[in-house]
Amino acid sequence: MNASPRKAAITGHPVAHSRSPLIHGYWLKELGIDGEYGRVDVAPEIAEEFYRNFSASGLIGANVTVPHKETAAKVCDWLDGAAKAMGAANTLWLDDTGRICGANTDGLGFLGNLDQLAPGWDNSTGSALVLGAGGAARAIVWALLSRKFTRVHIVNRTVEKAQKIAEEFGAGTFAHGWDELGTLLGETDLLVNSTSLGMTGKPPLEIDLAGLPKHALVNDIVYAPLETDLLKAAALRGNPTVDGIGMLLHQAVPAFERWFGVRPQVTDELRTLALKDLGVIS
Numbered sequence: 001m002n003a004s005p006r007k008a009a010i011t012g013h014p015v016a017h018s019r020s021p022l023i024h025g026y027w028l029k030e031l032g033i034d035g036e037y038g039r040v041d042v043a044p045e046i047a048e049e050f051y052r053n054f055s056a057s058g059l060i061g062a063n064v065t066v067p068h069k070e071t072a073a074k075v076c077d078w079l080d081g082a083a084k085a086m087g088a089a090n091t092l093w094l095d096d097t098g099r100i101c102g103a104n105t106d107g108l109g110f111l112g113n114l115d116q117l118a119p120g121w122d123n124s125t126g127s128a129l130v131l132g133a134g135g136a137a138r139a140i141v142w143a144l145l146s147r148k149f150t151r152v153h154i155v156n157r158t159v160e161k162a163q164k165i166a167e168e169f170g171a172g173t174f175a176h177g178w179d180e181l182g183t184l185l186g187e188t189d190l191l192v193n194s195t196s197l198g199m200t201g202k203p204p205l206e207i208d209l210a211g212l213p214k215h216a217l218v219n220d221i222v223y224a225p226l227e228t229d230l231l232k233a234a235a236l237r238g239n240p241t242v243d244g245i246g247m248l249l250h251q252a253v254p255a256f257e258r259w260f261g262v263r264p265q266v267t268d269e270l271r272t273l274a275l276k277d278l279g280v281i282s
């Protein structure tokens with residue numbers, strides 16, 4: 001393996017659409033680090049072998065995207081708490097002894113975004129309501145429990161998926177169907193949309209915010225469009241809002257720091273660069 005430049009990559013199947021090379025490439029250039037960040041498409045039939053023999057890849061670390069996050073977690077010699085809780089790793093590195101280590105930084109990305117754009121948002125950690133029960137919801141539930149939210153309600157069309165997450169995380173997490181949304185909104189301090197509803201090309205997220213307390217923070221992890229109908233409706237009635245692009249950018253921060261030894265910043269310039277690349281703004 002070449003010691004220099006240090007090389008990391010996004011791995012998954014497919015990887016062509018990933019914005020990770022843009023994000024890490026921006027930081028490598030800004031910080032003047034002699035490193036590279038590429039793309040490695042890992043076919044499903046060789047995924048387990050690829051991650052098990054990660055040290056042979058020539059990479060010092062990698063991001064992992066769908067559909068390999070669970071496979072990557074399975075072969076790791078060490079996992080951080082988030083990856084263990086989610087059974088999925090999105091960040092890999094080799095430690096000094098050559099062990100494969102894995103982390104899941106999606107939840108940290110969610111927290112980093114709110115910490116940056118709504119400082120103090122977790123000063124009073126009451127009741128959170130998460131719409132959706134996919135991989136993103138699982139990371140968000142983990143993140144909210146790590147900040148000591150006392151009640152995390154998960155509302156999903158397929159209620160069984162919400163129940164599975166609530167069972168996994170245990171005390172303080174509750175599963176519901178959409179029919180309970182109206183009642184739940186009244187006791188919500190933080191509302192997060194983690195479904196794909198409201199995304200360009202997907203069905204709209206139709207939700208009546210009437211019962212939502214005016215202090216409740218509203219966050220949408222959808223970032224195309226940047227100001228979703230949910231965020232528009234929330235802002236119109238005076239609720240504080242945070243958009244979703246920051247979660248994508250902040251989940252990359254701990255990975256970059258791990259591989260290249262410097263903690264990078266999520267700047268307005270990076271935000272704009274990513275949004276332009278995604279075609280969200282021109």
Ligand code: ATR
Pocket residue numbers: 131132133134135136137156157158159161194195196197203
């Ligand atoms: P991710 O891993 O990014 O979270 P996902 O696993 O595909 O993505 O999850 C998408 C979420 O959006 C799910 O909660 C899904 O609800 P189901 O579990 O019932 O499928 C939700 N979702 C997608 N389309 C929806 C729709 N038309 N109505 C309600 N919920 C929808």
